[in-house]
Amino acid sequence: ELALALNEVHQDIVYVDFIDTYQNLTVKTMMIMNWLATYCPSARYAMKVDADIFVNVPYLVRYLQNQGESSQKDFITGSVINDGCPRRNQRSKWYLSKEAYPESRFPPYVSGAGYVFSIDLAKKISWASRYVRPIPMEDVYVGLCLHFLDVQPVFSRTFLPYRNLFEIRHLEYDACTYAQRIIVTGFTPSQLLNIWTDFQKDRLAC
Numbered sequence: 725e726l727a728l729a730l731n732e733v734h735q736d737i738v739y740v741d742f743i744d745t746y747q748n749l750t751v752k753t754m755m756i757m758n759w760l761a762t763y764c765p766s767a768r769y770a771m772k773v774d775a776d777i778f779v780n781v782p783y784l785v786r787y788l789q790n791q792g793e794s795s796q797k798d799f800i801t802g803s804v805i806n807d808g809c810p811r812r813n814q815r816s817k818w819y820l821s822k823e824a825y826p827e828s829r830f831p832p833y834v835s836g837a838g839y840v841f842s843i844d845l846a847k848k849i850s851w852a853s854r855y856v857r858p859i860p861m862e863d864v865y866v867g868l869c870l871h872f873l874d875v876q877p878v879f880s881r882t883f884l885p886y887r888n889l890f891e892i893r894h895l896e897y898d899a900c901t902y903a904q905r906i907i908v909t910g911f912t913p914s915q916l917l918n919i920w921t922d923f924q925k926d927r928l929a930c
């Protein structure tokens with residue numbers, strides 16, 4: 725309802741005719757890829773984030789501007805998971821039957837919490853999805869499409885000190901900690917509004 729009310733004002737939400745459930749997350753993501761490929765040809769990058777994510781927009785923009793040629797195409801970055809494998813326990817939220825996915829490992833994929841990709845990949849992933857069998861886990865599925873396309877996801881991190889720039893743990897709010905990350909997870913909508921306001925003021929002092 726909040727989304728509907730806000731859309732009255734900003735008109736920036738796209739509605740698609742399907743039932744928005746966890747099982748349909750992959751369907752939703754492929755609809756997003758298709759929409760991006762159709763309506764955003766002049767964008768350079770797109771980002772997917774979960775609803776509970778803080779995004780440090782200034783850092784992200786600087787980070788992308790500092791990437792070389794290699795980030796112009798076939799580029800996707802986030803928190804890369806290299807050692808993922810299907811859960812075979814039926815009680816798991818991420819249960820995947822051998823029929824749905826026979827392999828014992830997943831190819832590298834970026835956590836669905838938040839990832840950024842060059843816009844060409846929207847069309848390529850959408851195309852690949854015609855050949856790659858759907859599974860409900862959207863981030864793994866994007867990884868399967870990337871594998872099909874022979875595209876390696878890139879880990880965004882710094883060394884000395886080591887930081888995963890797409891932070892998938894929740895970190896206590898501290899402007900200077902958050903100033904050094906692209907995303908931080910685990911917020912309610914009202915927390916996000918408060919933190920964003922504070923962050924705008926406080927990050928400059930770091």
Ligand SMILES: *[C@@H]1O[C@H](CO)[C@@H](O)[C@H](O)[C@H]1NC(C)=O
Binds near residue numbers: 742743744751
């Ligand atoms: C996915 O969306 C379709 C179209 O709205 C719907 O028919 C189907 O029941 C949904 N599937 C699940 C598992 O929610």
